[in-house]
Amino acid sequence: MSADLSAVKVLVFDVFGSVVDWRGSIERDLSAWGKTNHIQADWGGLALAWRSLYQPKMQQVRSGQRPWTLLDDLHRESLEELLPKFGLTTLAPDDLDHINRVWHRLDAWPDAIAGLTRLKSKYVIGPLSNGNIALLANMAKHAGLPWDLSFSTEWFKAYKPMPAAYLGVAQAMNVKPSEVMLCAAHNDDLKAARAQGLKTAFWPRPTEYGSAQTKDFKAEESWDIVATDIRDLAHQLLN
Amino acid sequence: MSADLSAVKVLVFDVFGSVVDWRGSIERDLSAWGKTNHIQADWGGLALAWRSLYQPKMQQVRSGQRPWTLLDDLHRESLEELLPKFGLTTLAPDDLDHINRVWHRLDAWPDAIAGLTRLKSKYVIGPLSNGNIALLANMAKHAGLPWDLSFSTEWFKAYKPMPAAYLGVAQAMNVKPSEVMLCAAHNDDLKAARAQGLKTAFWPRPTEYGSAQTKDFKAEESWDIVATDIRDLAHQLLN
Incomplete structure (x- = not known):
């Protein structure tokens, strides 16, 4: 561990894709649910299409085009827009609620819990x-993610990569930005965090998008730590 | 467990006095520190005097007389006001920082961690x-408190017992107030929570203030649960 990381006190993690496998989880969860309920669909395709609307929807909020809107509500809008394409227009409201809440039921990548517990x-x-x-x-x-506390950007009413999201953590914890490290599998998130003075740690999740993945196979800047996964991050920070 | 508690999903805990022993912890921590640093004082008396300024200082914020101010800063003000009375006027700023942060170093009551872990x-x-x-x-x-997440009233900019503190938890968790239970050793806190529709659980901490204790020896209303301590609360809620 390089000397300038010795002041780091708080590790904050990007979650979707970095800590949990949203694509695989959604496909598994909804495939099982669809089987039970005799509803067939390309659930893996839905997961990818759904996620592709994630940044555009948040951008409407970041730009000020619409007021603060929870991710649950943005997800629900996106889902409803995608229903015709996936042949799901006959679902009942309760079914849509259940599908939308699949984002609450994502599973961790295999290394995540062991690594987080050590950290x-x-x-x-x-x-x-x-x-x-x-x-x-x-x-x-x-x-089973063993967080100490939760820095949802809902608390800051500022979606990443807005500076207020990163600076909000340092302010809330009463530490300098350089005493906070953003840990993520996404170069763009780390760039935005570094621009606000946070330390940075990267590991790749090369199957996050399956065969559709086009980026984040490797570190694009000299991040403070480049690890193979969260277990390795713990190894590098604690040894 | 009564039937109407089956909908409860979120348990939020009052902390000072209910989960941690602030008086005993401050006396132990500062006595040890004073011994090491050859500073003698009535540390137990300081703890009680300090805590007696807690509600008046917050009331200045609740009333709008002063803007939102962190508890760390209110504690620091109170400490400085008490220094002459306790013969501590010659302390260095670093010493005062250390003393003020004793509120970050409080120990749990003996039943707390086992009870919380089960809950x-x-x-x-x-x-x-x-x-x-x-x-x-x-x-x-x-x-070692095993919280899932932290509802500091700093997030809501509303000190308890303001309604926004209790309602803020339900709103953030996207549940009804009746799906949240406030768990506390203080009747006043529970009264304010119940007024906002939260469920309530009480246990006494009869030595919180030592021989200076004047209240909260027992439940003053028919709280949804009355327990002997947090371990018993877990027993009642989980069995």
Whole structure:
């Protein structure tokens, strides 16, 4: 560990894709649910199409075009827009509620819980995620993520990569930005965090988007730590 | 467990006095520190005098007489006001910082961690405390409190017993107030929570103030649960 990381006290994690496998989880969860309920669809395709609307929807909020809107509500809008394409227009409202809440039921990547548990022995750890507070709490319960506390960007009313999201963590914890490290599998998120003075840690999730993946196969800047996964991040920070 | 508690999903805990022993912890921590640093004072008396300024200082914020101010800063003001009375006027700023942060280093009552750990298996658990975010995070780390997430009233900019503090939890978790239970050793806190529709659980901490204790020896209303301590609360909710 390089000397200038010795001041780091708080580790915040990007969650979707970095800590949990949203694509695989959604495909598994909804395939099982569809089987039970005799509803056939390309659930893996839905997951990818759904996620592709994630940034455009948040951008409407970031730009000020619309007021603060929870990710649960943005997800619901996107889902409804996609129903015709996936032949799901006959679903009941309760079914749509259940499908929309699949984002609360994502599973961790296999290394995540062991790595986070080790890191928790030394650092305050939490998500810094655009997922809303309830989503992150339910996901942590579902996946067994051992967070100390939750930095949903809902608290800051500023979706990443807006500076207020990263600076909000440092302010809330009463530490300097350089005492906070953003840990993520996405170069863009880390760039935005570094621009606000946070430390940075990267590991790749090369199957996050399956065969549709086009980026984030490797570190694009000299991040403070480049790891193979969260277990390796713990190894590098604690040894 | 009565039937109408079956909908409860989130347990939020008052912390100072209910989960952690602030008086005993401050006396132990500062006595040890004073001994090491050859500073003698009535540390137990300081703890009580300090805490007696807690409600008046917050009331200045609640009333709108002054803007939102973190509990760390209110504590610091109160401490400085008390220094002459306790013969501590010659302390250096670093010493005062260390003393003020004793509120980050409070120990749990003996039943708390076992009880919370059991409750966490079924419920989302977190503090709902007037302690600021950093204070609660550091305290949880120090005392080993296994919170899922933290509802510092700093997030809501509303000190308990203002309604916004209790309602803020339900709103953030996207549940009804009746799906949240406030768990506390203080009748006044529970009264304010019940007025907003939250469920309520009480246990006494008859030594919180030592021989100076004048209230909260027993339940003053028919709270939804009356327990002997947090371990018993877990027993009642989970069995």
